[in-house]
Amino acid sequence: MYPIVENIGCAIVGSMNTAFDVLVIGLGCLLAIYLIISIVIVILIMKLIKSLREVIAKGEHFIDSAGAIGDVLRQNAGAVGVVRVLMHFMNNMSGGKHGRKG
DSSP: OOHHHHHHHHHHHHHHHHHHHHHHHHHHHHHHHHHHHHHHHHHHHHHHHHHHHHHHHHHHHHHHHHHHHHHHHHHHHHHHHHHHHHHHHHHHHHTOOTTOOO
16 A cells, blocks of 8 residues: 555565574574583583592592501501510610610
8 A cells, every 4th residue: 555665664674684684693603602612611621520530549549558558557666665665674674774874
């Protein structure tokens, strides 16, 4: 009925399609960039977790070794104490002054 209004309407719809297409393309590009960055970040976090597990395993091994060394020292400290008491007793019984200062 009104050809002028119909032409204006088509021009508005045509420009909206173009704007919509630009918006869709722009958002698609941003989504692609976001996905690539997210994948890279996830890979880096996985590598970090792997290296932290290795460090923790080495730390546990070190703690186990230190615990074993402590057990050996504790066992030997008891034996050394017994030997010292026996040496002190033998020195007192023999009347010697070995190991005394003064």
